[in-house]
Amino acid sequence: MNEAHSRILQTLQYGMITAEEAERLLDAVREQKPKNNTCDFCHLSADSLAFLAGFVRLRGNLRELARDREMSHWSARTRLDEIIAELGYDVSEGNEEQDREITRIQVLDQLQAGEITADEATEQLRSLRG
Numbered sequence: 001m002n003e004a005h006s007r008i009l010q011t012l013q014y015g016m017i018t019a020e021e022a023e024r025l026l027d028a029v030r031e032q033k034p035k036n037n038t039c040d041f042c043h044l045s046a047d048s049l050a051f052l053a054g055f056v057r058l059r060g061n062l063r064e065l066a067r068d069r070e071m072s073h074w075s076a077r078t079r080l081d082e083i084i085a086e087l088g089y090d091v092s093e094g095n096e097e098q099d100r101e102i103t104r105i106q107v108l109d110q111l112q113a114g115e116i117t118a119d120e121a122t123e124q125l126r127s128l129r130g
Contacts, residue, residue, distance in 0.1 A: 004029045004042045007049055016050035025053055040087055048083045055080065072109040077102070100128050 005026060012022040032039050041049065051069075058064045066076035081091045104125060111121040 002029075002042070004039060007044070007046045011046045011050040011053070014046070016046065017053045021053045021057055025049065044083065044086055048086060051079055051083060072106070072113065074102070074106040074109055104128055 008017075008022050008025045008029065011017050012019065017025070029039070029041075041052075044052070051065075054065050054068060055062070058068065062076050062080065063073050066073045069076065071079075085091045107116070107121050107124045107128075110116045111118065116124075
């Protein structure tokens with residue numbers, strides 16, 4: 001059994017993924033053609049693999065994944081960026097408009113979680129306009 005198999009089984013054991021998700025991941029690992037005896041996902045932590053499994057299960061819907069994992073959309077997006085960086089891809093910041101949209105979502109998540117008041121949210125959203 002290789003390291004990827006062990007990590008998938010570990011995430012299943014900890015209840016981080018369902019048996020069906022584990023089976024799909026194991027099938028994917030079995031079908032993967034090794035390149036220099038390594039795979040891009042083999043070095044990921046069990047938590048990262050579980051996060052990606054959930055992301056795939058929800059067809060890339062990050063907002064649903066955040067809800068499923070009981071975390072804010074902003075936290076889920078940050079975690080996805082961390083995994084992308086773990087895989088060796090550049091996670092450089094997007095353009096200014098994209099950054100404003102991310103901040104807007106973060107403010108709304110904080111408001112929904114009760115971390116800030118409606119007046120504070122309004123003020124922060126107004127400051128994003130320019």
